[in-house]
Amino acid sequence: xxxxxxxxxxxxxxxxxxxxxxxxxxxxxxxxxxxxxxxxxxxxxxxxxxxxxxxxxxxxxxxxxxxxxxxxxxxxxxxxxxxxxxxxxxxxxxxxxxxxxxxxxxxxxxxxxxxxxxxxxxxxxxxxxxxxxxxxxxxxxxxxxxxxxxxxxxxxxxxxxxxxxxxxxxxxxxxxxxxxxxxxxxxxxxxxxxxxxxxxxxxxxxxxxxxxxxxxxxxxxxxxxxxxxxxxxxxxxxxxxxxxxxx
Amino acid sequence: xxxxxxxxxxxxxxxxxxxxxxxxxxxxxxxxxxxxxxxxxxxxxxxxxxxxxxxxxxxxxxxxxxxxxxxxxxxxxxxxxxxxxxxxxxxxxxxxxxxxxxxxxxxxxxxxxxxxxxxxxxxxxxxxxxxxxxxxxxxxxxxxxxxxxxxxxxxxxxxxxxxxxxxxxxxxxxxxxxxxxxxxxxxxxxxxxxxxxxxxxxxxxxxxxxxxxxxxxxxxxxxxxxxxxxxxxxxxxxxxxxxxxxx
Numbered sequence: 001x002x003x004x005x006x007x008x009x010x011x012x013x014x015x016x017x018x019x020x021x022x023x024x025x026x027x028x029x030x031x032x033x034x035x036x037x038x039x040x041x042x043x044x045x046x047x048x049x050x051x052x053x054x055x056x057x058x059x060x061x062x063x064x065x066x067x068x069x070x071x072x073x074x075x076x077x078x079x080x081x082x083x084x085x086x087x088x089x090x091x092x093x094x095x096x097x098x099x100x101x102x103x104x105x106x107x108x109x110x111x112x113x114x115x116x117x118x119x120x121x122x123x124x125x126x127x128x129x130x131x132x133x134x135x136x137x138x139x140x141x142x143x144x145x146x147x148x149x150x151x152x153x154x155x156x157x158x159x160x161x162x163x164x165x166x167x168x169x170x171x172x173x174x175x176x177x178x179x180x181x182x183x184x185x186x187x188x189x190x191x192x193x194x195x196x197x198x199x200x201x202x203x204x205x206x207x208x209x210x211x212x213x214x215x216x217x218x219x220x221x222x223x224x225x226x227x228x229x230x231x232x233x234x235x236x237x238x239x240x241x242x243x244x245x246x247x
Numbered sequence: 248x249x250x251x252x253x254x255x256x257x258x259x260x261x262x263x264x265x266x267x268x269x270x271x272x273x274x275x276x277x278x279x280x281x282x283x284x285x286x287x288x289x290x291x292x293x294x295x296x297x298x299x300x301x302x303x304x305x306x307x308x309x310x311x312x313x314x315x316x317x318x319x320x321x322x323x324x325x326x327x328x329x330x331x332x333x334x335x336x337x338x339x340x341x342x343x344x345x346x347x348x349x350x351x352x353x354x355x356x357x358x359x360x361x362x363x364x365x366x367x368x369x370x371x372x373x374x375x376x377x378x379x380x381x382x383x384x385x386x387x388x389x390x391x392x393x394x395x396x397x398x399x400x401x402x403x404x405x406x407x408x409x410x411x412x413x414x415x416x417x418x419x420x421x422x423x424x425x426x427x428x429x430x431x432x433x434x435x436x437x438x439x440x441x442x443x444x445x446x447x448x449x450x451x452x453x454x455x456x457x458x459x460x461x462x463x464x465x466x467x468x469x470x471x472x473x474x475x476x477x478x479x480x481x482x483x484x485x486x487x488x489x490x491x492x493x494x
Contacts (some may be wrong), residue, residue: 017472021271022267022273022383024269024272024386025267025269025270025271029268050286076403081493083493084493099308099408114388114394115398115399115400115401116400117405121399122492122493125399125492128397135394136269137263137269137391137393138395139261139271139386140387141447143363143385143387144384146362147360147362147384150382151362152362152365152372153362154362154364154372155368156323157433158364159410159411159414160409161407161409161426162406164406166404167404169362179408186404198315198374204325214384232259244323246328246329246331246333246336
C-alpha cells in the first residue's frame with residue numbers, strides 16, 4: 001500500500017527580514033498550499049519565522065514547531081553543544097520525513113533567505129537526497145536593515161564583506177582593511193568589541209546600528225550614537241560603501 | 248494652483264533575481280498602484296526589470312523607459328563615461344521629478360535589491376531630499392544564483408565576501424584568503440582572470456558557475472567544467488562556505 005504513495009515535497013520557504021509584506025509570491029504560495037507548516041523556535045518563543053507567517057497559514061494546516069534544545073546556554077565551542085544540536089536536527093528531520101513519506105508536502109518556514117545562515121540547511125542536507133525539495137529564496141535580514149537605513153549599500157565595484165561579530169578583533173581589523181562596504185552580524189555580547197575595532201579604524205562616522213530592521217520596534221541610528229554597549233540578536237552594524245558613482 | 252498639489256512618492260521597487268514569482272507583496276503593490284512605472288534599460292533592449300514586471304503593470308499606467316546613453320562602449324575609467332552617465336542620471340531624475348511634482352507616484356523598477364549595486368541609487372540620491380521615498384527591498388541576484396545552485400551558502404560564523412571580477416588578480420587573491428564563502432560578480436571579460444585566481448588558490452573544486460539564475464535559460468555548473476572562458480553579464484561565480492554545522 002504505502003509504496004503507491006507519492007512522497008511529499010519539502011519547501012524551504014524564505015520569508016524575508018520581518019515585514020510580512022516582504023514575503024515573495026512564491027513563498028506565500030508554498031505556505032498556503034503545503035498541508036504541513038513547520039518552523040524552528042527557541043523554547044518558550046513563537047519563533048521569528050512563524051510570526052512573519054501569521055495570517056498566511058490556512059485553517060486546517062498541520063503546524064509543527066521544532067524547538068531548539070539549547071541556544072546560548074552552552075557555548076558553540078563546547079562539543080556538547082554540537083552533540084545536542086546534531087541530535088536535534090536528526091530528530092527534526094525525522095519528524096519532517098514522516099510527513100513527506102506520507103505524501104504530505106511540508107513548508108519549512110525560514111526568516112530571511114534559507115541558504116544564507118539558515119537553520120533550514122540542517123534538515124535540507126539530511127533530506128535532500130531522499131525527497132524533492134524546492135527552495136524559495138527570500139529578502140535577507142541584512143537587506144531589510146540597509147533598506148531601513150535608507151543609505152545605498154554598494155556602488156560600482158565596491159567589495160562587500162559580511163562578518164560575524166564573533167571574530168577576534170585582529171581578524172575583524174584585517175577584513176575591514178579589505179572591504180569597501182561591511183555588514184557585521186551576530187553582535188550580542190560581541191557588540192562593544194566590534195564597535196571598538198570600527199572606531200579604531202576611523203570608520204565610526206560612516207557606520208550605522210540597526211535593530212529589528214523592517215519589524216515593529218525598528219531602531220536605526222548612527223553607530224556613534226549607540227553608546228550603551230547592548231545589542232540583541234536581531235541587530236546589525238552596517239558600513240555603506242562609497243564606490244564609483246557618476247555625479 | 249500648483250502649490251496645492253500633494254507631491255508624488257517615489258518607490259524604489261526591488262523585483263528580485265528574475266523569476267516573477269520572487270517579487271514581494273510590497274513590490275507588487277507598488278507596481279500595481281503607482282500611476283507611473285519607470286525603469287532603466289540599454290538601448291534596443293526591453294530591460295531586465297521591465298521584463299520581470301511584465302504582466303504586473305495595470306493597463307493605463309504611464310510607462311517611462313530610461314535608456315542609458317552608454318554601457319560598455321566607453322571604459323568606466325574614462326572621465327567621459329562618468330560625464331555622460333552623470334548627465335543621464337540628472338536628466339532621468341528630472342523626468343521622474345516632473346511626475347512627482349504633478350502629484351503622481353512613480354514606481355522605479357529595479358532588478359534585485361534597489362540599494363545593492365542598483366541604478367536606482369543614482370536618482371534616489373538626487374531626489375530623496377525633495378520627495379517622499381519608499382524603498383521595497385528585493386531578493387538579490389546572488390541569492391537567486393545560490394538558490395539555483397542548491398548548495399547552502401553560509402554556515403555558522405562563515406565570512407562572506409562579495410567581489411567584483413574587475414579587481415586585479417592580486418587583490419582578488421588577498422580577499423579570497425580572508426573569506427570562507429565568496430560571490431564574484433561582474434564577470435564578462437574578467438571571467439578567465441577570476442577563474443585562474445580561484446584555480447591557483449585550490450578552490451576550483453568548491454566553485455560553481457551560474458548564469459541567468461532563476462530565469463529562463465538558467466545554467467548551473469561546477470566552475471571546473473566551465474572551460475570556454477565566456478561569461479555574460481548575468482553570471483556569477485559562487486564558492487559556498489563550509490563553516491560550523493553540527494553533524
